[in-house]
Structure formats: C-alpha cells, structure tokens
Amino acid sequence: MSPRVIGRALTLARHAAAAHIAGYLALSVLGGLAPLAVAWLGKLVIDRLAGPVRWLDMVGLTVALAGAGVAAAVVPPAVRYVRAESDRRVNLLAVEHLYASVDRFVGLRRFEDPAFLDRLQIARASGVNSPGMVVDGGLGVLRSLLTVVGFAGALLVLGPGVTAAVLLSAAPALAAEIALSRRRAAVVAEVGQAERREMFYSTLLTSPQAAKELRLFGAGPYLWRRMLAEIRTIDGAHRRIDRRELVLQGGLAVLGAAVAGALLLWTVRAAAAGALTIGDVALVVAAVGSVQAALAGLVTEIVAVHQAALLFEHYVRVVDAGPDLPVRRTPLPVAPLRRGVEFRDVWFRYAPDQPWVLRGVDLVLPADGCTAVVGLNGAGKTTLVKLLCRLYDPTRGAVLWDGVDLRDLDPAQLRRRIRAVFQDAVPYDLTARENIAIGDLTALEHPGRIEAAARRAGVHDVLDRLPNGYDTLLTRLFFSEDDRADPSTGVVLSGGQWQRLAIARGLLLEQPDLLVLDEPSSALDAEAEHEVHTRLREHRQGRASLLISHRLGVLREADLIVVLADGRIAERGTHDELLARDDAYARLFHLQASGYRTALPEQVA
Numbered sequence: 001m002s003p004r005v006i007g008r009a010l011t012l013a014r015h016a017a018a019a020h021i022a023g024y025l026a027l028s029v030l031g032g033l034a035p036l037a038v039a040w041l042g043k044l045v046i047d048r049l050a051g052p053v054r055w056l057d058m059v060g061l062t063v064a065l066a067g068a069g070v071a072a073a074v075v076p077p078a079v080r081y082v083r084a085e086s087d088r089r090v091n092l093l094a095v096e097h098l099y100a101s102v103d104r105f106v107g108l109r110r111f112e113d114p115a116f117l118d119r120l121q122i123a124r125a126s127g128v129n130s131p132g133m134v135v136d137g138g139l140g141v142l143r144s145l146l147t148v149v150g151f152a153g154a155l156l157v158l159g160p161g162v163t164a165a166v167l168l169s170a171a172p173a174l175a176a177e178i179a180l181s182r183r184r185a186a187v188v189a190e191v192g193q194a195e196r197r198e199m200f201y202s203t204l205l206t207s208p209q210a211a212k213e214l215r216l217f218g219a220g221p222y223l224w225r226r227m228l229a230e231i232r233t234i235d236g237a238h239r240r241i242d243r244r245e246l247v248l249q250g251g252l253a254v255l256g257a258a259v260a261g262a263l264l265l266w267t268v269r270a271a272a273a274g275a276l277t278i279g280d281v282a283l284v285v286a287a288v289g290s291v292q293a294a295l296a297g298l299v300t301e302i303v304a305v306h307q308a309a310l311l312f313e314h315y316v317r318v319v320d321a322g323p324d325l326p327v328r329r330t331p332l333p334v335a336p337l338r339r340g341v342e343f344r345d346v347w348f349r350y351a352p353d354q355p356w357v358l359r360g361v362d363l364v365l366p367a368d369g370c371t372a373v374v375g376l377n378g379a380g381k382t383t384l385v386k387l388l389c390r391l392y393d394p395t396r397g398a399v400l401w402d403g404v405d406l407r408d409l410d411p412a413q414l415r416r417r418i419r420a421v422f423q424d425a426v427p428y429d430l431t432a433r434e435n436i437a438i439g440d441l442t443a444l445e446h447p448g449r450i451e452a453a454a455r456r457a458g459v460h461d462v463l464d465r466l467p468n469g470y471d472t473l474l475t476r477l478f479f480s481e482d483d484r485a486d487p488s489t490g491v492v493l494s495g496g497q498w499q500r501l502a503i504a505r506g507l508l509l510e511q512p513d514l515l516v517l518d519e520p521s522s523a524l525d526a527e528a529e530h531e532v533h534t535r536l537r538e539h540r541q542g543r544a545s546l547l548i549s550h551r552l553g554v555l556r557e558a559d560l561i562v563v564l565a566d567g568r569i570a571e572r573g574t575h576d577e578l579l580a581r582d583d584a585y586a587r588l589f590h591l592q593a594s595g596y597r598t599a600l601p602e603q604v605a
C-alpha cells in the first residue's frame with residue numbers, strides 16, 4: 001500500500017469536498033466515542049442506583065445518557081448522508097480528471113495497447129471511486145480506534161488485567177479478519193480479468209450492432225456459454241472464500257464468545273465479592289461487544305483502504321501517463337499550408353515486434369492539388385493518413401508541413417487545419433445536428449453552417465424530413481429529454497445515410513488546408529457516389545486533398561495517383577500516365593472496368 005497513492009487520493013478528495021469531509025471527520029469522532037459515552041454513563045447510573053439515590057444527580061445522568069443515546073442514533077444516518085455526498089463530489093472530480101487526461105493523449109497508440117486499455121478500464125470502473133473509499137476507510141479506522149482506545153482507557157479504571165482480557169477477547173475475531181481480508185484481496189485481483197471478459201460478452205450479446213450477425217450466424221450461444229464459463233470462474237473463486245469465511249468465522253466466533261463468557265463470569269464473581277460494582281459489570285459487558293466489533297471493523301477498513309489504493313494506482317498511472325507522443329514544450333504555431341505536406345523517407349511499424357507497414361515512402365501532397373492513393377487491402381493507405389494527422393509518429397523519416405516536422409508543431413492547431421472523413425466514421429448516438437457538429441463544435445451556434453455541410457454531403461433532405469428534423473436523435477438505444485413526450489422519435493439511418501452524415505461532418509469546416517477522404521463513399525449507391533464526388537471535387541478546389549478509394553473510377557481526375565504496395569510507392573502518375581504504363585494500376589483499373597462492362601448486360605437481361 002503506497003503512501004504516495006493514498007496521499008494522492010486524499011488530496012483529490014480534499015479538493016472535491018473539503019467541507020463535507022471535515023463534517024464527516026467530526027461525525028466519525030462523535031461516532032467513535034458515542035458507544036463509550038453510553039456505556040460509561042450507563043455504568044454511572046447503575047452504580048448510583050445501587051447506593052442511596054440522589055435524584056438531582058440521577059436526572060443529570062439520565063439526561064446525559066439520553067443525549068448520548070440520541071447522538072449514537074443520529075450519527076449513523078448523518079454519516080451516511082455526508083459520506084454519500086462527499087463520495088459523489090469526489091467521484092465527479094475523479095471522473096473529470098480521468099477523462100481530461102485521456103483526452104490529452106495526442107495519438108492512438110495507447111488506445112490500441114491491451115495492457116493500457118485494461119488499466120484504463122479498471123481506472124474507469126473502480127479507480128474513480130477509490131478516493132472516496134480511502135476517505136471512508138480512513139475515517140472508519142479512526143472511528144474504530146477511538147472506540148477501542150476509549151474503552152481500553154475506561155477499563156483501566158478497573159485494572160490493567162480487565163483491559164487486557166477485553167482486548168484479548170477480541171483477538172480471535174481480529175485474527176480471522178486479517179486472514180480473510182488478505183484472501184479476499186487476492187480473490188479480487190484473481191477474478192478481475194474474468195470479470196472484464198464477462199462484461200465484454202454481456203455488452204456484446206445485447207448490443208444492437210452485433211444483434212444482426214449473432215442471430216443470422218447463430219453465434220449467440222457460443223458467446224453466452226463463454227460468458228457463463230467466466231461467471232462460473234468468478235463464482236468459484238468467491239465460493240471458496242465464502243466457505244473459508246464460514247468455517248473460520250464460525251469457529252472463531254465460538255472461541256471469542258467463550259473468552260467473553262469467561263471474562264463475564266470473572267467479572268460477576270469479582271462483583272459478588274465486592275471488588276467490582278454492578279456498573280463495572282455493565283461496562284465490561286458493553287466493552288466486550290464494542291471492542292470486538294471495533295477491532296474487526298478496524299481490520300476490514302484497513303483492508304478496504306489497501307484495496308482502494310491498489311485500484312487507485314491504476315487511475316494514477318493513467319492520469320499521470322503524460323503525452324503518448326512527444327510534444328515540444330513550446331510547439332511551433334501551424335501556419336496555413338502554402339507549399340504542401342511531404343512524407344520524407346517514412347518508415348513505420350505499429351510496434352518493434354511487428355512487420356513494417358511503410359518502407360521508405362517519399363510523397364508530396366501539394367497545397368493546391370488532389371493526390372490519390374491506391375493499394376490492396378492492408379497496403380498501408382489508412383496508416384499514411386494516421387501519420388498525416390499525427391495520430392502516430394513515423395518510426396523513421398518525417399512528415400513535414402511546409403518543410404516543418406509535424407513533431408515540432410502544436411498538434412491541436414495542426415488538427416484544426418485538417419479535416420478527414422474515415423471509412424470507419426463513428427455513428428454517434430446523438431442528434432443529427434450533433435453528429436455533424438462533432439466536426440467543429442462551434443457550428444452548434446450556427447445552424448446554417450450545419451445545414452450547408454449537410455447539403456454538400458447530399459443528406460440535407462433526409463435530415464430535414466426526420467420527425468424532429470436535425471434535432472432527431474439518431475439512435476433507438478435511448479431517448480432524449482426533448483423526446484420524453486414521444487420516445488419513438490429516435491431513428492436508425494441506413495449505412496449510406498450515415499456515411500453522408502460523416503462526409504457532412506468532414507466538410508463542416510469550410511476552408512481546411514488539407515482534406516483527407518479515406519473511402520468516403522464505399523456505402524453509397526453509384527448515383528449518390530457520383531453526386532457526392534462531384535460536390536467533394538468542388539469543395540476540394542484550390543486546397544490540398546488526399547483521396548483514398550478502392551473504386552478507381554472516382555480517382556481518375558486526381559492530379560497525382562500513387563500505388564502503394566508492400567509499404568512502398570510502386571507507381572505514381574496521372575490516370576492516363578498510369579494506364580499507359582500498363583502495370584499494377586492499369587491491371588486493377590481494367591479489372592474493375594471489365595466487371596462493370598460484363599455485369600451490365602447480364603443485369604439488363
């Protein structure tokens with residue numbers, strides 16, 4: 001249990017809910033001392049009853065006893081409230097820090113690293129609750145300590161032997177808790193992976209995206225059986241610890257009760273012999289129960305703090321991860337593109353143990369021209385785009401923006417000058433307006449800009465006809481507050497409509513310096529594709545654009561076409577030049593063209 005991690009958790013908690021935690025602390029002190037006050041006042045009342053009763057004294061004592069009783073009754077619900085409120089505040093701040101940190105990652109590498117994703121998932125699921133758990137556990141320890149120390153102190157009045165005997169009576173419970181809590185912590189760590197896999201299966205089995213394929217291919221049972229296997233593994237681990245707990249706690253409870261019983265007998269005998277008062281007997285009885293419970297609670301709380309610290313360590317490591325790509329302390333501002341973007345002898349692989357994806361690519365995307373990249377699946381086209389947007393850095397070589405290495409530039413400014421439509425653009429479960437505005441959120445204030453982008457992508461009419469127009473939620477997963485009156489207004493778009501929406505998102509910025517279109521029209525019908533490409537051509541005029549498509553027909557008007565093969569540029573030239581070379585491009589083009597030529601008469605027939 002690292003004190004540094006616990007310190008971080010407490011600092012975060014203090015920033016989020018200082019006043020609530022102070023109140024929580026005060027109530028914990030009160031809660032820790034209340035049982036002692038009740039027991040002590042009870043002893044005094046009983047002792048007074050045994051002798052000549054002095055009424056004024058008795059009234060004072062009973063009022064104090066009633067007050068302590070009220071405090072003891074009021075403290076637990078008050079603690080629950082303050083604890084819940086401080087937990088909520090701390091959790092909110094922890095979530096804010098986590099997501100702000102994740103958002104600061106410049107590149108993609110961490111999102112594709114299973115070890116980091118695992119840590120991120122733990123941080124997100126449990127780490128954000130840890131500071132609250134550390135506070136709860138810490139104050140729980142304080143409460144228990146006050147109870148134990150308070151009773152030990154009070155019992156000293158009766159002699160050190162009684163104090164030692166009461167503490168000893170709690171020893172079996174204490175030993176049991178220590179043994180069990182170690183085992184419990186080990187079980188939490190042991191089943192963590194299985195729990196995450198189970199979560200994955202359960203999400204997949206109920207996701208609308210997977211529902212179609214799972215039904216059609218009948219793959220559901222295969223997956224839910226694997227999910228059940230994970231649950232069985234988790235249950236098995238918990239069952240083992242539960243059984244151990246049953247045996248250990250059962251046995252030790254008997255032992256603890258026997259020790260307590262022996263102590264009680266001794267106290268009663270001492271009282272009968274006149275060595276102790278009846279009040280002393282009552283105090284010992286109360287002390288045995290309270291000290292046993294407090295010592296067991298003490299161990300539980302220490303273990304809870306330990307576990308919370310372990311989970312919070314994952315959170316801290318995500319939040320402290322720093323930039324995933326090196327960013328200069330004072331990055332250079334990104335000027336408008338004048339000459340072009342250059343790939344200079346770019347080599348790239350996703351990891352040192354993986355094969356090279358790009359092997360010495362030299363390519364210039366001129367500031368006022370359209371460059372098209374062609375290549376078979378896996379040739380490295382999208383990887384080129386990722387390097388261009390600085391989602392990764394080249395392993396060797398450099399990408400230069402008007403001669404300046406992208407690594408020297410401000411990544412946020414760079415991205416404001418680039419717009420891209422990806423083949424795997426994300427369909428957000430948001431309104432149509434928000435889905436487009438993701439491309440430039442300032443457009444939310446300017447509905448005209450969103451509509452203009454939708455018109456350019458040829459999707460305005462579709463969106464305009466939706467039940468709530470641009471404000472229609474594009475999901476059936478849930479409904480928005482505005483749709484409460486009619487939760488059925490959410491709609492599901494077709495694949496091509498989504499793609500047009502993604503194109504609108506990419507075209508929202510009217511003057512990007514560089515427009516990247518990575519398979520932007522693969523889901524469109526032929527007519528729509530032609531229409532979209534005509535509009536895109538207009539939009540690209542006079543600025544740099546990079547076009548990637550497997551449909552070579554849409555690339556033929558590019559100023560330069562390059563063929564990527566085995567991570568190298570195998571051919572480059574205009575459409576006519578490449579056809580004249582009669583090599584890979586010409587072969588691919590004729591293959592596609594012949595497909596259309598032979599397919600058409602058959603279709604007509």
Ligand SMILES: Nc1ncnc2c1ncn2[C@@H]1O[C@H](COP(=O)(O)OP(=O)(O)OP(=O)(O)O)[C@@H](O)[C@H]1O
Pocket residue numbers: 112350354357375376377378379380381382383384
């Ligand atoms: N995140 C990644 N981690 C490891 N390897 C990757 C990753 N992304 C892509 N690759 C690999 O890099 C190679 C190039 O992939 P890339 O997506 O750039 O190809 P592409 O030319 O765009 O293919 P397609 O035409 O199928 O879209 C492929 O072999 C792929 O398996």
